[in-house]
Amino acid sequence: MDDDIADLAAALSAAEHAVVLTGAGISTESGIPDFRSKGGLWEKYDPFEVASMATFVSEPERFWAFHRPRIDMLSSVEPNAAHRAIAALEGRGLVKALVTQNIDRLHARAGSHDPIEVHGSLDRGLCIRCDQRVSLDELVARADAAEDGVPRCSSCGFQMKSGVVLFGEAMPAAEIDRAYEEAASADVMLVVGSSLQVSPVSELPGMVLGRGGTLAIMTEGDTPYDGSAQIRLRGRAAVQMQQVLEELPG
Ligand SMILES: [Zn+2]
Structure with missing residues (x-):
């Protein structure tokens, strides 16, 4: 078992308010380029x-x-194991909120309760x-x-x-407000498949780090937070999220 997977499982297990943030990379394994x-x-x-x-x-x-x-x-397309693992973590009470840049509805179809869709749906x-x-x-x-x-x-x-949401169109204000509120409450933030380049999502990890929280990034490409994240994973999200789930007591 990768140490970073064990560290991530331990962080989620100890968290009071873990928030997951996802981007396009989580859906590429479902076949969405x-x-x-x-x-x-x-x-x-x-x-x-x-x-x-x-x-x-x-x-x-x-x-x-x-x-x-x-x-x-x-x-x-269908949700993959990473979408399902996040929904399972929500079901166990280990993840309190999910913020996504994706518009593909795969989180909801995987069973996530109320994804905050900052780029619309x-x-x-x-x-x-x-x-x-x-x-x-x-x-x-x-x-x-x-x-x-x-x-x-x-x-x-x-x-x-x-x-x-189209390029040149305002993002949904209510969803953006909710995303900031969740980041303001988070003691652990797990980023899956986002390169953290686009606002508002690009600002949320900094809010968590600024209050001494834990940032875990599971994204294949580089992000602006690679130097400051305590946990950094670069493998396939579908495999790694499944491993995180297995590391945690059911
Ligand atoms: Zn009309």
């Missing part, structure tokens, strides 16, 4: 451009030509003009029924988007 890495849709499109509020507003057909297959791709459709909200199924049905592939609001006629 990180847009910062090579492969798939992201090689054909510049995500910063096509997944932007500007493209959604001015070129809805192009926006939806990209997003419609992406919804199918995200709906066809694919679980709904909405109109940015009049705030009409619909289910994801309804959003997809409207897109598929439209000749140009663009789902529209039944109240005001404007094109609709999913609940995923």
Whole structure:
């Protein structure tokens, strides 16, 4: 057993308020490519451009030509052992909150109770003009029924988007507030699969360290906190989270 795995299990076991923070790296093992890495849709499109509020507003057909297959791709994947291990730790009371940058709903599908989704979620459709909200199924049905592939609001006629936060769009304030509150209460923070480059998530580990808390990072690539984290793991999250679970008494 890796010493760092044992240290992480011990830290979670002793924690009063452990918070888990996840990013794209936890879902790559479910088959969702990180847009910062090579492969798939992201090689054909510049995500910063096509997944932007500007493209959604001015070129809805192009926006939806990209997003419609992406919804199918995200709906066809399954949670992996890392998602399930986090849900199991919540169930045992060892993890009090989960903050995620992911919009793929895999944490909820793995059984996590109430993930704080700071970049929004694919679980709904909405109109940015009049705030009409619909289910994801309804959003997809409207897109598929439209000749140009663009789902529209039944109240005001404007094109609709999913609940995923676009580049150039404000992040959901309530979720951001909750993420900061959890970081302010955390004595242990475990980061899984995030490179901690994007705000607000990039600020949360510093809050924990600033109060003398423990930071554990389980991310394959480098992060700005590598020098200050007490526990640093670089292997596959699905394997390592399963090992952490096994290290802890059931
Ligand atoms: Zn509307």
